[in-house]
Amino acid sequence: MAAASASRRRPKREWILPTYTGLVIAYLLIPIVVMMLFGFNDYPGKFNFVWEGFTLDHYRNLFEIPELTQALRNSLVIAAITSVVATTLGTLIALALTRFSFHGRSGLNLFIFIPMATPEIVLGVSLLSMFVAIGFARGFPTVLIAHIMFSISYVVVTVKARTSGFDRSLEDAARDLGADGWTTFWTVTFPLILPGIAAGGLLAFVLSFDDYVVTAFNAGATITFPLWIYGASRFGIPAQVNVMATLIFLLGVAYVVISLLRERGRSAAPDPSEA
Amino acid sequence: MANVRLEDVSKAFKSAVAVDNLTLTIDEGEFFSLLGPSGCGKTTTLRMIGGFEEPSSGRIWLGDEDVSGLPAHKRDVNTVFQSYALFPHLSVAENVAYGLKRQGVAKDEIGPRVEAMLELVDLEGYGQRRTTQLSGGQQQRVALARALVNRPQVLLLDEPLGALDLKLRKQMQLELKRIQSEVGITFIYVTHDQEEAMTMSDRIAVMSAGRLEQVGAPQDVYELPATSFVASFLGASNLLEGEIEGTSGEVTKVRLGVGGTVTLPAGRLTDSEGPVAVGVRPEKLHIQTTNSSEVDRGDNAIEATVVNSTYTGVSTSYECATSDGTRLVVYVQNLERSASPPGAGAKVRLTWDPDHTFAVSKARPEKT
Numbered sequence: 125m126a127a128a129s130a131s132r133r134r135p136k137r138e139w140i141l142p143t144y145t146g147l148v149i150a151y152l153l154i155p156i157v158v159m160m161l162f163g164f165n166d167y168p169g170k171f172n173f174v175w176e177g178f179t180l181d182h183y184r185n186l187f188e189i190p191e192l193t194q195a196l197r198n199s200l201v202i203a204a205i206t207s208v209v210a211t212t213l214g215t216l217i218a219l220a221l222t223r224f225s226f227h228g229r230s231g232l233n234l235f236i237f238i239p240m241a242t243p244e245i246v247l248g249v250s251l252l253s254m255f256v257a258i259g260f261a262r263g264f265p266t267v268l269i270a271h272i273m274f275s276i277s278y279v280v281v282t283v284k285a286r287t288s289g290f291d292r293s294l295e296d297a298a299r300d301l302g303a304d305g306w307t308t309f310w311t312v313t314f315p316l317i318l319p320g321i322a323a324g325g326l327l328a329f330v331l332s333f334d335d336y337v338v339t340a341f342n343a344g345a346t347i348t349f350p351l352w353i354y355g356a357s358r359f360g361i362p363a364q365v366n367v368m369a370t371l372i373f374l375l376g377v378a379y380v381v382i383s384l385l386r387e388r389g390r391s392a393a394p395d396p397s398e399a
Numbered sequence: 400m401a402n403v404r405l406e407d408v409s410k411a412f413k414s415a416v417a418v419d420n421l422t423l424t425i426d427e428g429e430f431f432s433l434l435g436p437s438g439c440g441k442t443t444t445l446r447m448i449g450g451f452e453e454p455s456s457g458r459i460w461l462g463d464e465d466v467s468g469l470p471a472h473k474r475d476v477n478t479v480f481q482s483y484a485l486f487p488h489l490s491v492a493e494n495v496a497y498g499l500k501r502q503g504v505a506k507d508e509i510g511p512r513v514e515a516m517l518e519l520v521d522l523e524g525y526g527q528r529r530t531t532q533l534s535g536g537q538q539q540r541v542a543l544a545r546a547l548v549n550r551p552q553v554l555l556l557d558e559p560l561g562a563l564d565l566k567l568r569k570q571m572q573l574e575l576k577r578i579q580s581e582v583g584i585t586f587i588y589v590t591h592d593q594e595e596a597m598t599m600s601d602r603i604a605v606m607s608a609g610r611l612e613q614v615g616a617p618q619d620v621y622e623l624p625a626t627s628f629v630a631s632f633l634g635a636s637n638l639l640e641g642e643i644e645g646t647s648g649e650v651t652k653v654r655l656g657v658g659g660t661v662t663l664p665a666g667r668l669t670d671s672e673g674p675v676a677v678g679v680r681p682e683k684l685h686i687q688t689t690n691s692s693e694v695d696r697g698d699n700a701i702e703a704t705v706v707n708s709t710y711t712g713v714s715t716s717y718e719c720a721t722s723d724g725t726r727l728v729v730y731v732q733n734l735e736r737s738a739s740p741p742g743a744g745a746k747v748r749l750t751w752d753p754d755h756t757f758a759v760s761k762a763r764p765e766k767t
Contacts, residue, residue: 291482291484293480293481293482293484294484294486294487296451296471296478296480296484297478297480297484297485297486297545298486298497299450299451299470299471299472300449300450300451300471300472300476300477300478300546301472301477301497301498301501301545301546301549302472302473302498302501302502302549303472303497303501304470304472307501311497312486315488316487316488
């Protein structure tokens with residue numbers, strides 16, 4: 125009797141987890157799908173809110189709006205420079221924090237978190253008042269400085285996760301086998317912490333690319349992608365924005381998929397003699 | 400020919416002295432073990448030879464070259480690390496080839512040398528594997544191959560078998576010995592396992608608290624320990640306190656604190672008078688019930704009471720106590736089925752050949 129009721133109940137229970145999971149995924153993906161979809165919308169006027177029909181025009185005329193194109197270019201350049209500089213500095217800081225005990229290390233450890241814990245609006249205002257106070261003209265360089273500043277923290281935290289678990293005896297082994305400090309770093313340390321560096325670099329790129337608040341305070345006459353969209357939203361956002369966002373999203377997905385595949389290829393092929 | 404020479408080498412860390420005035424000569428082609436409990440300075444000594452720690456004072460010679468200040472990557476020495484320290488991002492063959500690449504060995508020479516080395520350690524055909532796919536024993540062999548392929552003057556091994564289970568350990572001990580005699584390279588082997596050290600080594604250096612206690616062949620160190628530390632570290636020690644009574648000819652007499660005298664060959668004592676501790680290994684002792692036979696020849700004898708006995712199949716071990724409470728351990732081989740082995744509380748007489756008696760210098764003054 126009990127067994128019978130249990131078997132009757134089980135099919136119901138089997139549905140709970142998939143349904144729940146499906147709903148969560150839908151919740152996460154629907155806004156993105158809508159955004160992509162409206163990149164194909166053949167809308168007549170300025171407002172791209174109602175589905176009117178399918179077209180590829182916006183893909184064909186992607187760079188039709190010069191200001192938007194310039195804003196995108198600005199954002200990509202700023203994000204690229206930010207990513208490279210923040211990743212380099214952040215990686216060095218993470219290495220220093222995990223392998224040397226120096227005066228003020230715990231202070232620095234705490235310090236690194238401050239830009240992450242501070243509300244962006246506060247960061248933006250403080251930076252602005254600093255630039256004004258020292259008479260530094262707002263523009264491309266100030267945006268860059270601001271972005272690098274807040275990205276470093278994220279890179280440090282990401283890379284540190286990799287360096288703190290690092291087995292130092294591997295470096296001893298490299299030195300033992302005749303590698304000097306430089307060679308040891310590039311042949312052993314760097315390849316092993318590379319996943320952390322890559323993740324930190326991607327994070328810095330994305331953080332810089334979509335930052336609005338800090339940028340708005342410090343951009344001067346420089347218009348970035350988020351700034352342009354925000355400005356345009358009052359008059360209607362052109363579908364080219366959807367297309368650009370779609371392409372950037374797909375690029376990000378491709379990056380993740382590729383790194384996942386590489387990771388899997390590395391740990392695949394289990395040892396037959398082990399089984 | 401001396402291969403490695405340490406001259407008055409000391410190493411002090413912030414809080415403690417790890418190695419204290421160590422002088423040691425290791426010959427070419429020798430399998431040499433540094434044996435001692437954890438914290439005795441054996442690993443620090445090895446790391447100084449490898450170039451990972453710089454001695455606070457003293458010199459280290461490799462052949463005719465003073466390498467004291469030379470960094471690790473410039474020393475003709477390779478190490479097998481306790482954790483193996485295999486590069487996880489490289490394949491087995493790439494791991495083994497790492498040192499050769501650093502030396503700038505020609506590409507077409509690297510392949511065959513790596514193959515030959517993998518063959519030596521019984522890992523032919525494993526070159527393309529990832530090291531993370533290997534078992535502990537296989538990783539150990541890769542670590543060995545990676546070090547040996549560079550044909551160093553000296554190979555340093557830091558408790559390389561520590562992570563393996565007992566059966567594999569025993570197998571690898573023999574394997575290491577075979578490989579060592581095959582390649583003829585000097586091995587310096589750090590271990591805290593006295594049995595492992597005795598199984599493999601040509602000579603053993605026993606260390607304690609940063610100092611050298613004794614250096615010698617396994618038999619010498621075991622049969623004739625020079626200090627009470629060595630006596631107790633390499634098995635049950637059975638030490639008896641006494642006073643030198645005198646020497647006549649080849650024989651020295653020692654009056655024991657517990658009563659009675661024992662004799663031992665004269666050469667075993669450094670002093671001619673004063674307090675001394677003599678000892679005998681448990682398997683050298685014979686046990687007889689007091690009312691039975693007389694003591695043979697000139698055997699040493701001491702009265703004791705059995706505290707407990709443990710039957711272990713091959714042998715029975717008895718723990719006995721003398722009248723002043725000194726504990727003595729006796730191993731008796733179970734050659735026959737004994738009808739009535741002495742049980743707890745039995746009065747017994749322990750006898751042994753004077754030639755099996757060793758004397759240790761009185762414990763050196765404790766550091767205060």
